[in-house]
Amino acid sequence: MQKALAPTLQRELALARRQTDELFELVRPDALYERPIPERHRIIFYLGHLEAFDWNLLARRALDIASFHPEFDRLFAFGIDPPEGSLPSDTRSDWPSVEETRRYNRHTREVIDETVAHAPGEMLHAAIEHRLMHAETLAYILHQLPYGSKLAQPAPPPAEHAAPRQDWIEIPAGTAHMGMQQGEAFGWDNEFQPVSVEVPEFAISRYKVTNGEYLEFVRGGGAPPFFWIEREGRWMYRGMFEEIPLPLDCPVYVTKCQAEEYARWRGAALPSEAQFHRAALGAPPSRNTDFAYWDPIPVTADAAPVNAPVQMTGNGWEWTSSLFAPFAGFEPKPYYLNYSEPFFDGAHYVLKGGSPRTAARLLRPSFRNWFRPAYPYIYATFRLVRP
Secondary structure (H helix, E strand, O other): OHHHHHHHHHHHHHHHHHHHHHHHOOEOHHHOOOOOOOOOOOHHHHHHHHHHHHHHHHHHHHOOOOOOOHHHHHHOOOOOOOOOOOOOOOOHHHOOOHHHHHHHHHHHHHHHHHHHHHOOHHHHHHHHHHHHHHHHHHHHHHHOOOHHHEOOOOOOOOOOOOOOOOOEEEEOOEEEEEOOOOOOOOOOHHHOOOEEEEEOOEEEEOOOOEHHHHHHHHHOOOOOOOOEEEEOOEEEEEOOOOEEEOOOOOEOOOOHHHHHHHHHHOOOEOOOHHHHHHHHOOOOOOOOOOOOOOOOOOOOOOOOOOOOOOOOOOOOEEEEEEEOOOOOOOOOEOOEOOOOHHHOOOOOEEEEOOOOOOOHHHOOOOOOEEEOOOOOOOOEEOOOEEO
């Protein structure tokens, strides 16, 4: 099995490398030491982190290859998720030069490419998915760079669609099947073991909440989303490469706190993780996934069955009301002990679905994303439920 899988996984790793390399190519060289998001590392960290992760996992742990640069192995090993109100204090001078970092990256890839066929298949899966998750992380970090610090890419605005009719889809009572069985396929530790939850009947909004709907809330006194900016009395959307007039038919990107406030204003609630699974069962994905577009498309841009919610997968992660917590039987992966467990802290919530920058292999139903409820930078949307 391992020998049959290795060539396919090596090709996937090569493709994932190209996708992250292209992201760094968007950044003007003098901006690589910027910190576009105060709570995150400088961009230079991510330039070294992807290769350091692969090196520490595949070369050092799996294949016991001696380190050639222990200092960089440690420096670029871990990202950060500081508590609210606590920000990193490093300076530009604390980081190596771009050329030193790229030299480390080149040597890392050379050694891994020569030996990766002997690495365990599960670790190759982990390296690929880790890199693809960071492709999304990098996208929302680079989203916050000033436009002059990025090399703009062609990004035609989405076509306008008719204003959506936001009705309700009735979901009958039934069982939500979450998680997966060990050995069924690759998954991260928080995706195991399978769990079944009985869910009473409920109704869910057909579409994600749109900018147009949320604008009514803002006009009524609600806080504007992070991705909006007002110019001469007109609301604009801060896209990846330019500001555009607020697309009223596209989903709104908000924090969980804002989503909850809107839901209360509407006399509704956010779905639980189990309710999301019930509503998403069999629903087709949006075409706005797997790096299709940089920004959201209208909620009505995808064809969907008459009696089913639309875009449950893609065009923006969806906040749930569920705390990020382990399923029964949870065990951390021995090669990545701190992937999930540090975040079972009562301060992070589950998101489901996927965004325009979520890779196809991360769109499986069992995949769970998580963030703090006030974190504003991610491509996170929501929809409403009621009994």
